[in-house]
Amino acid sequence: MEEAQAKKSSYQRFGERFGKYYTPAMFILGVGVAIIPPLFFGGEWTAWFYRALVVFVVSCSCGLALSVPVTVVAAIGNAARNGVVFKGGAYLEVAEKLRAIAFDKTGTLTIGRPTVTDILPLNNLDTEKLLALAGAVEFRSEHPLAEAIVRRANEASALIVIVNGLRLLK
Incomplete structure (x- = not known):
């Protein structure tokens, strides 16, 4: 203050x-x-x-x-x-002059826990495949956005992780 x-x-x-x-x-x-x-x-x-x-x-x-x-x-x-x-x-x-407000993507200013709200695939890629790929890429990351992606992939049962050549369904 x-x-x-x-x-x-x-x-x-x-x-x-x-x-x-x-x-x-x-x-x-x-x-x-x-x-x-x-x-x-x-x-x-x-x-x-x-x-x-x-x-x-x-x-x-x-x-x-x-x-x-x-x-x-x-x-x-x-x-x-x-x-x-x-x-x-x-x-x-x-x-008073603002027309729009943009918050950071981590959601720490809004609810403190980021979530994936929309998935917009390009080139006619299947949404579930895109979510599975994104979840697999972010699986080991501890970043708040990565955790949100993995959480969404888990909720959609789309996460398939490949570890040392083994395909694991998380």
């Missing part, structure tokens, strides 16, 4: 830049409202002091300065509770 908060979105950067100029300007305006009318135009000090307080309350940049970071942290936290991890507010902001 700390690393995610360090990467600020464009909204956060804008809020910080805007606040750097807005806050001092509103402070000067409030002081001006409190002092200028009574000094130069004979206004009542109490009335203009309260008007200056209204300027301070209404123009307080705290809402702007705090709303964006709080919103980003809340969104990142909510996403994390639902199993989605963002590296920072900048990536959260980009997510």
Whole structure:
């Protein structure tokens, strides 16, 4: 979460830049409202002091300065509770523009256990033969994708493994 908060979105950067100029300007305006009318135009000090307080309350940049970071942290936290991890507010902001998401083929981001979902043989090759060949090739491998292929071949009873010249049905 700390690393995610360090990467600020464009909204956060804008809020910080805007606040750097807005806050001092509103402070000067409030002081001006409190002092200028009574000094130069004979206004009542109490009335203009309260008007200056209204300027301070209404123009307080705290809402702007705090709303964006709080919103980003809340969104990142909510996403994390639902199993989605963002590296920072900048990536959260980009997510609204996404049209498609591609996950890695091992399935570790989705269910943690890869499975073979489709078999698309080329050149009119029989699906069962292709599955048997792929299962035989991947039989000794410990890679998660290889294990998924062997598991699918076993489920289809298509796996035939040749070890030292012997044909073994697994």
